[in-house]
Amino acid sequence: MRITAAVLREVGKPFQIEELELAPPQQNEVLVRTVASGICHSDYSIAHGVLRAPMPIVLGHEGAGIVEQVGPGVTHLKPGDKVIGSLTPSCGECVMCKEHKHFMCVQMGALLNNCTYIDGTTRHKTLDGEDVYAMCGLASFGSHMVMPAGSAIKVPDDTALESTCLIGCGVTTGAGAALNTVKIKAGDAVAVVGCGGVGLSIIQGARIAGATTIIAVDPMPEKRELAKRMGATHVVHPFEENVQQTVRKLTGGLGVHFAFEALGRVETMEQCWGLIRPTGRAVIVGIAALNQSVRLPAAGLLAEYEIQGSCYGSSSPAVDIPRFAALYKQGDLLLDEMITQRIGLHDINRAFEEMGRGEGARSVIMYG
Ligand SMILES: [Zn+2]
Ligand SMILES: [Zn+2]
Incomplete structure (x- = not known):
C-alpha cells in the first residue's frame, strides 16, 4: 500500500x-x-x-x-x-x-x-x-x-x-528504570540528570515508588519547571551551581541512593558517580556513542558504589x-x-x- x-x-x-x-x-x-x-x-x-x-x-x-x-x-x-x-x-x-x-x-x-x-x-x-x-x-x-x-x-x-x-x-525507558531496574524504597533520595522525556519519566517513576527527595538537574528553565510538576522536590541548574555540592547539601551530606543519567553523555554519567552515597547506585539510562568510555574514580568502590545500565526500563x-x-x-x-x-x-x-x-x-x- x-x-x-x-x-x-x-x-x-x-x-x-x-x-x-x-x-x-x-x-x-x-x-x-x-x-x-x-x-x-x-x-x-x-x-x-x-x-x-x-x-x-x-x-x-x-x-x-x-x-x-x-x-x-x-x-x-x-x-x-x-x-x-x-x-x-x-x-x-x-x-x-x-x-x-x-x-x-x-x-x-x-x-x-x-x-x-x-x-x-x-x-x-x-x-x-x-x-x-x-x-x-x-x-x-x-x-x-x-x-x-x-x-x-x-x-x-x-x-x-x-x-x-x-x-x-x-516513558517505559524512564519510569521503568525507576520502577523495574532498581528498587527505590519509600523515603529514598534520588537525583535525575537531564529532564527531557526520559528524565521526566524517571522523576515520575521515582515519585510513584515513594522517593521523598527527588533532585532534578537541567540547564533549561522550562524543563526544571516541568520537573517540579512531575514530582521533583528540588531543581538544580548545572552550570550555575555545583551539582555535587548541592546534592550533598540536600541529602544530609551523604548523596542520593540512586542517581539516574538521562542525557547519554559520558561526562554526566561520571557526574552521577559523584552524586551517590556509600552503597548507592548510578543508573545509566541515556545512550552515549558506543565507542566512548566511562572513567570512574576507584575510591567509590571502597564505599560499595554501584553502576548499572538500564535498557528500555x-x-x-x-x-x-x-x-x-x-x-x-x-x-x-x-x-x-x-x-x-x-x-x-x-x-x-x-x-x-x-x-x-x-x-x-x-x-x-x-x-x-
Ligand atoms: Zn526512544
Ligand atoms: Zn526473545
Missing part, C-alpha cells in the same frame, strides 16, 4: 516527506494505522550520526495506532485493536524472553542494529523500488507501520493514543505498557504535561531543530 513517511537519506540532512510502498504484514506481523508518534532523542541521534543506521530509513519508534490487518500466525490481535509499539518484539522463544527479560530479546538485534525486520528484509520501498530501512521494526514517522506482532502491545479501547504513544519509548512490554497506560488513566503518570507541541508530519524538520537546541520535552506527530 501507499503510505506517507519522513525519509532520512543522509546524516545531518533534513527529512524528505515521501510516498513509499509498504508491503503487507508477513508471518507474525501486523499492519497498524499510525495515530500519533513522539519524537525521541534516539531519532535525533541517528539523524545526526551519533548512533549509526543504514539509509535511507524511516525513523520513529514511539508510535501508537490501530491494527488494520494481521499477518499469518497472529492470534492475539485483530483489526480495530488499539496498540502501542514496543522496542522489543518479545519473541517468547529466546533465552532472554524465557527468563522474562523481554527488554533483551535476542531478536531485537535485527530491528535495532540492522533496521530490517526479523527475517532480515525490509517492508518499505521507494516508488522506484529502492529498499528503505525501518527503525526498531516500527518506523512510526510513517502514516502506517508494519511491526512484529510481539511489538504491538494491545491497550484498552478507551486509551488515548495521542498521549500514550509516549509509553512506547521514553528493564521492561516486559506486554505487562508494563498496559500498566503505564493504566497509571496515566488514573492520573498518577502525567503524559499530556510532557507534550510541548503536536505537529503534522510536514513540520518534522522544525521539531528536530528545536530538539537540537534542547527546547521542550516532547513533540508529538499527529496523523490523519
